[in-house]
Amino acid sequence: DSGVTQTPKHLITATGQRVTLRCSPRSGDLSVYWYQQSLDQGLQFLIQYYNGEERAKGNILERFSAQQFPDLHSELNLSSLELGDSALYFCASSVGAPGPTNEKLFFGSGTQLSVL
Amino acid sequence: AQKVTQAQTEISVVEKEDVTLDCVYETRDTTYYLFWYKQPPSGELVFLIRRNSFDEQNEISGRYSWNFQKSTSSFNFTITASQVVDSAVYFCALRGTSYDKVIFGPGTSLSVIP
Numbered sequence: 001d002s003g004v005t006q007t008p009k010h011l012i013t014a015t016g017q018r019v020t021l022r023c024s025p026r027s028g029d030l031s032v033y034w035y036q037q038s039l040d041q042g043l044q045f046l047i048q049y050y051n052g053e054e055r056a057k058g059n060i061l062e063r064f065s066a067q068q069f070p071d072l073h074s075e076l077n078l079s080s081l082e083l084g085d086s087a088l089y090f091c092a093s094s095v096g097a098p099g100p101t102n103e104k105l106f107f108g109s110g111t112q113l114s115v116l
Numbered sequence: 117a118q119k120v121t122q123a124q125t126e127i128s129v130v131e132k133e134d135v136t137l138d139c140v141y142e143t144r145d146t147t148y149y150l151f152w153y154k155q156p157p158s159g160e161l162v163f164l165i166r167r168n169s170f171d172e173q174n175e176i177s178g179r180y181s182w183n184f185q186k187s188t189s190s191f192n193f194t195i196t197a198s199q200v201v202d203s204a205v206y207f208c209a210l211r212g213t214s215y216d217k218v219i220f221g222p223g224t225s226l227s228v229i230p
Contacts, residue, residue, distance in 0.1 A: 043220040100213045102149040107161035
């Protein structure tokens with residue numbers, strides 16, 4: 001058990017809908033990362049937060065947004081969902097630091113999103 | 117820009133064989149960090165090792181060993197005497213200092229056949 005909790009584990013929804021994925025990092029970790037894993041794109045970095053502030057942005061669509069709350073949990077909001085958004089969404093956490101570090105990431109078990 | 121290439125999409129080996137998973141990276145940063153993660157069938161990604169760019173010493177941990185060669189921008193992973201439990205997808209990852217993201221390669225799916 002990595003200590004990172006993601007809910008829900010599975011989500012089935014329809015095109016055009018909006019969903020929220022939740023992540024609770026390991027106790028004491030300040031950094032949260034979101035990744036999307038699909039068969040054709042692999043593991044794609046979406047966005048990173050450090051202590052409530054956005055630190056880095058990857059290939060995140062404008063229809064997607066995220067935030068990290070004062071209690072350090074994070075939410076990833078996906079709106080106007082399309083079939084191609086079906087994927088496994090991972091959250092990861094690390095202790096965190098002001099700059100790039102060699103910290104290892106601890107991953108949650110992911111949320112499997114199916115858009116029908 | 118940063119990029120991680122894992123040319124081997126799928127590898128199958130028979131139990132007890134040695135297998136090497138290749139990883140080639142690209143970065144303009146002089147300081148960077150390399151990682152390997154394992155994703156077993158259960159789905160959760162598990163950290164295996166990290167290496168700083170200024171530390172080219174190779175590492176061995178049990179049946180696992182890693183060969184970091186800065187000259188060829190490679191960070192290869194060898195499993196000696198493979199076991200069925202080694203069956204998983206293995207990801208190589210890179211974190212630079214100018215781009216504060218952890219970028220993953222496409223992964224190599226390893227199947228160890230009993």
